[in-house]
Amino acid sequence: xxxxxxxxxxxxxxxxxxLASLIGKSRGNVSRYELGQVNIPLRMLIAIARVLDVPIxxxxxxxxxxxxxx
Numbered sequence: 190x191x192x193x194x195x196x197x198x199x200x201x202x203x204x205x206x207x208l209a210s211l212i213g214k215s216r217g218n219v220s221r222y223e224l225g226q227v228n229i230p231l232r233m234l235i236a237i238a239r240v241l242d243v244p245i246x247x248x249x250x251x252x253x254x255x256x257x258x259x
Contacts, residue, residue, distance in 0.1 A: 191224060191225035192225075193248065194222060194241070194248065195223040201242075203241075206219075212233060222237075234248050234249065
């Protein structure tokens with residue numbers, strides 16, 4: 190999941206700082222999410238999915254493929 194978030198974020202041309210600003214978290218939080226260092230709360234998963242324009246299920250599917258994201 191964490192690598193998928195990073196891949197989609199990069200595919201969207203978005204920095205960690207930009208994503209962090211849009212979800213109301215610090216860049217450090219986004220980094221920890223992407224590195225899999227912390228469990229991402231459901232409300233943050235929902236926010237990230239909205240910002241990245243992907244279904245929430247794509248973020249929790251460990252077989253997610255960023256190349257298939259919109």
